[in-house]
Amino acid sequence: MAKKDKKSWEKLFRVTNDAEFKYAKVDPAATPGLSGREEAAPILAANTARMNELQERLYAEGAQALLIVLQALDTGGKDGTIRAIFGPLNPQGVQVTSFKVPTALELAHDYLWRVHQQVPPKGMIGIFNRSHYEDVLVAKVHHLVDEKAVRKRYAQINAFEEHLQENGVTILKFHLCISRDEQRERLQQRLDEPEKHWKFNRGDLAERALWDDYVEAYQAMLRNCSPSSAPWHVIPADKKWYRNAVISQIVADTMEKMEPKFPPAEEGLDKIVIPE
């Protein structure tokens, strides 16, 4: 793929055929379209400029919203992605929600209740750091609900997202795919730097031991929750520079397709002179 073909990343990484997607076939270290870090930096910079301009229009227009869903295994790079790609935007138009272990109040409701509350309002970009997909990932791996319930949830989630899209919320879903080796390195790094210790907890090791179960849960989820209106994108994420270039490209292209417009000027504004 030549550099000028970077617009095809969206297609390349989109999960299209929901019955045939094979997780094992994804190469987390691949960097199709880019030969190295030097090529990635100007792409991210150009996309940042585009996103900034489009974000102002989206905000001014106040008619549609963009929801970004980020899912990954531990150390997959969700935090870094948010920082690198959405950090440079106007914080007033960006709303990040990190979904943690549900509270007692949240558990007293259906699993989409807390999610619906955090859907970005018109004019905004909302970012989900983890999401309702945990309810078919961690919930499946740890058998918090049975398989039949998991399958029902796929359908419920698809219906929920369709509802949102029909009501002006564009949805982009990214799974940051890292290799088992890369995770080992990143976890070890957190242990080796005392200032990173707070990011580590022993539970991460137990989850790592369930790697294959997670891969299976991801594969099933990706296959079942990728309708053409809101498909997943599986991004090779071992190389952070590649991940950032690709995601920024897909986000900026999507915002362009949303065609946000400044609202029409009120009649006669050009004749007003502000008094002393």
Add this chain to the structure above:
Amino acid sequence: MAKKDKKSWEKLFRVTNDAEFKYAKVDPAATPGLSGREEAAPILAANTARMNELQERLYAEGAQALLIVLQALDTGGKDGTIRAIFGPLNPQGVQVTSFKVPTALELAHDYLWRVHQQVPPKGMIGIFNRSHYEDVLVAKVHHLVDEKAVRKRYAQINAFEEHLQENGVTILKFHLCISRDEQRERLQQRLDEPEKHWKFNRGDLAERALWDDYVEAYQAMLRNCSPSSAPWHVIPADKKWYRNAVISQIVADTMEKMEPKFPPAEEGLDKIVIPE
């Protein structure tokens, strides 16, 4: 004031004596401590670096929050301040709330109900673009409540903020003070640039005509809601570069005083080797 005295900005602009503060004495174009734009840029950059580092600790610590309240007359620069000072921080640790005209649901509750919901949780920096202070500003100017109720609200607001501070929320309040001339220029600019038209509405003109009433309401509010634990800072804001240097300085210094600390490492983390 010499450049090295920039730490005294906090004291210089703090409203200390609540009975004697005179709004008319503030010079919105003043730039004490700085001779020009060139001197301001490195100060903002240095403060951005400090805030970034302190923000990570605040987030990791997860024990206390910082609430920034921004109030200004139209075009006072709230949006620009948010962008310039909080834009470079990690969006995951920043939560911006723009308070608009209250909804029917909000009006069905006391005026602090919607505000309390938006107080930043532990670990976060919350920014209020407008705030509960509108309920003693616009509410006073437009006689939405009577004078007796306004005075009661000063006391209620002070009690509310004291409650927050006693529960781990540090509060910094900035009034961005611009001159009447500067507002005229900024409003005119919005009319002269078609892409800025969406920021203008005719209501702004009606509010501008009430300038003196707003000044009176601000003066009364600043005098009555500046206890030493949560005083207002009145920032000369005609010069954006000055405003940004000063506010970033006060925010960074305050975060330093909060002394956020990385949580203590779990015992034995340094002995863990991540398995293959």
